[in-house]
Amino acid sequence: MHTVPKVLCSSEAASISTATVTAQRVNGIGLLGCGTVGSSVARRLLELHPELVRGIAVRDPHKPRAVAWDDFDGDPFEVVDDPAVRVVVECIGGVGLARELVLRAIARGKDVVTANKDLIATEGPWLAAFAARTGATLRYEAAVGGAIPIVRALAGSLGSEDVLEIGGVLNGTTNFVLDAMDAGADYDEALAQAQQLGFAESDPRADVDGHDAAHKLAILAGLAFRQPSTSGGVLRHGIAALGAADVRAGAERGWRLKLLAIAKRSGEAIEAGVTPAYVPLAHPFAQPRGAGNVVRVVGRGCGALTFAGAGAGGDATASAVVADIVAALAGSEPHVAAHAGADLVTQPLRARVLVRFDGGSVVTPEPVPLDQLEATARVYGVHGAVRAVIPVWSDAA
Ligand SMILES: NC(=O)c1ccc[n+]([C@@H]2O[C@H](COP(=O)([O-])OP(=O)(O)OC[C@H]3O[C@@H](n4cnc5c(N)ncnc54)[C@H](OP(=O)(O)O)[C@@H]3O)[C@@H](O)[C@H]2O)c1
Missing domain, CATH: 3.30.360.10 (Dihydrodipicolinate Reductase; domain 2)
Structure with missing residues (x-):
């Protein structure tokens, strides 16, 4: 049985005052990765709540960085395991190491914030189910659309x-x-x-x-x-x-x-x-x-x-990440009930297509499924060598 990801995200932060967060000083933040997104997250956190940042892990602790932190950790597992860290912020990316670190954090009941769409799109449903069992939460507003608050909008409003x-x-x-x-x-x-x-x-x-x-x-x-x-x-x-x-x-x-x-x-x-x-x-x-x-x-x-x-960029993405962190620190409940049931199965999207062939072009009168574009090219190939078959988006189709 699967559940849909348990989602909490950035705009929840709007209702959480800085005072609420600073009152919970025992809640440390561990940041994994300090690249494009992680460094923007680090700068914003160190500006907003420096006392909450407990560790920042990177691959190369000696690399010069534009972040006011002098104790970078080369071992991200150490940061996850730190008992002072309650919110683990994964900004490494990919589905190898990042996955292991997220699993470890969830297994320890910690709240996870990530911008990692590769991981959430391939394993999000079961990671959320796992989090529901350990008392952890999984937040990923930044995984889609950078600063655009679409995850929260879909899950909440x-x-x-x-x-x-x-x-x-x-x-x-x-x-x-x-x-x-x-x-x-x-x-x-x-x-x-x-x-x-x-x-x-x-x-x-x-x-x-x-x-x-x-x-x-x-x-x-x-x-x-x-x-x-x-x-x-x-x-x-x-x-x-x-x-x-x-x-x-x-x-x-x-x-x-x-x-x-x-x-x-x-x-x-x-x-x-x-x-x-x-x-x-x-x-x-x-x-x-x-x-x-x-x-x-x-x-x-x-x-x-x-x-x-x-939709991307360090500061835009960090805006969503930091808001998710603040929501995690405030301990707000997930907005989305866990949904049980089968995985979403999709059929190929359909759209009318423009077929360009030597000597002319035509827009198909009916929508064509995306997996039938080659077959469509063969049909129209009788008119001349086909140069391109490209869908034409229309809301009415
Ligand atoms: N870039 C964007 O605009 C954007 C937008 C939305 C979502 N995202 C997502 O955000 C995540 C991070 O992307 P990014 O662009 O910030 O990546 P990035 O610039 O490549 O940064 C990756 C960070 O991970 C660290 N790292 C790599 N291996 C490590 C290891 N073994 N131990 C500890 N740290 C390690 C790197 O350390 P070093 O600095 O020492 O190399 C670096 O700081 C990805 O999931 C991505 O899909 C990115």
Whole structure:
């Protein structure tokens, strides 16, 4: 039996005064990792509640860092095991060491705050169930949308909403690349530019192949549809095969190319997928520029709600992490009841597609499932060699 992740997140912090937190001085914080996110978290914590920071673990304690802390620890397990540490903040990333550390913290009944979407999207449901057994909590507002408070919104304010659709532009790196292509760069130039400016990793596959967006979508879908959800079953197409001709073909029709990650109700089923798609310029999904993100929730009662902002970056992500820490320190109860039941199973997202072939192009009259794009290319191949088959996003489809 699974339960959906037990979620507490940033905006709970709004109701918690600094006095409440400082009154609980026995509650120490242990920070694991002090890189892009961890160093912003450390600076903010040392500004807000220096007396609560008990340890900061890094791989290389001797590396110079812009953080006013002079006792970096090379052993993250030591920080987790410190009896003075009650809130363990995991900012290392990945599913190896970070997973072991999170498991250890949960086993010891400690509260865990993490920005690690890879871990939450693959193992979040059972980690939350484990936490429920040990009295620990698991908070991960920063794992989706950086500073955008979407996890808390879905778990709290929208906790009773009948969500029909959730998703949008969830990956800043690919948005930056597509934006640069929109401005005239080809794919390789755009990616190199993103890498130079620190918006893309030297190994960009997690972003450009759509893994990161799929992880975030799985987390959102689990919260929106209140079922345990992992990213393994989310169908995914990345942006690496796109070229300047694809961008131009959209621009000629008043569309902008975006990497969309969307899960939606379709009768009894949930359709989900990550795909490059053309979006009409006036649509909310066409709006984020650079590394921006947009998440839209469509509910039967609430209608369409759009959340937009900085989806990544040290300070933006730390804003959500620190608020989760404050909520953990205040010991507030989880907003989300544990849901028992089967994992969310999704079908491939469907959308009409633009098929470009030598001598012409056509938008299919009916939506095509994302796993049928090659078959669609074969059908239209009778008209001429097919150059591209790219979904066209329309809310009506
Ligand atoms: N970057 C973003 O904008 C962003 C946005 C949202 C979520 N996130 C998530 O936040 C997490 C952290 O990302 P990041 O960009 O901050 O990563 P990062 O810059 O690579 O930092 C990783 C940190 O982990 C430390 N570390 C690595 N191995 C360690 C070990 N064996 N023992 C102790 N510490 C170790 C590193 O230590 P050294 O400094 O000594 O190398 C470094 O401080 C990831 O889960 C990521 O997905 C990031």
